[in-house]
Amino acid sequence: MKFFFGILIIAAGIGLILKTEWIIENFGGSAWAEDKFGTAGGSRTLFKLIGLALIFIGFLLITGLFEGFLDNTVGRIFVRPS
Numbered sequence: 001m002k003f004f005f006g007i008l009i010i011a012a013g014i015g016l017i018l019k020t021e022w023i024i025e026n027f028g029g030s031a032w033a034e035d036k037f038g039t040a041g042g043s044r045t046l047f048k049l050i051g052l053a054l055i056f057i058g059f060l061l062i063t064g065l066f067e068g069f070l071d072n073t074v075g076r077i078f079v080r081p082s
Helices: 002-018 020-027 031-037 042-063 066-072
Strands: none
Touching: 002 020, 002 042, 020 042, 031 042, 042 066
């Protein structure tokens, strides 16, 4: 099941990267991204970065490394009781 969800997430990430212009035309840009990235293409950059993050998460799910990645990064914030 993780393999199937991983493939879907990777496909969503690729779609987000390839169809960034369509998304901006239909849903509008992000004022926050335009302000923080400091360029006229801030929204495009944000959507492409989100797409890359989705692809990364999809590959983690397919390879079974997602839980280990979370435990070793943000998992240290939430310490489990012994």
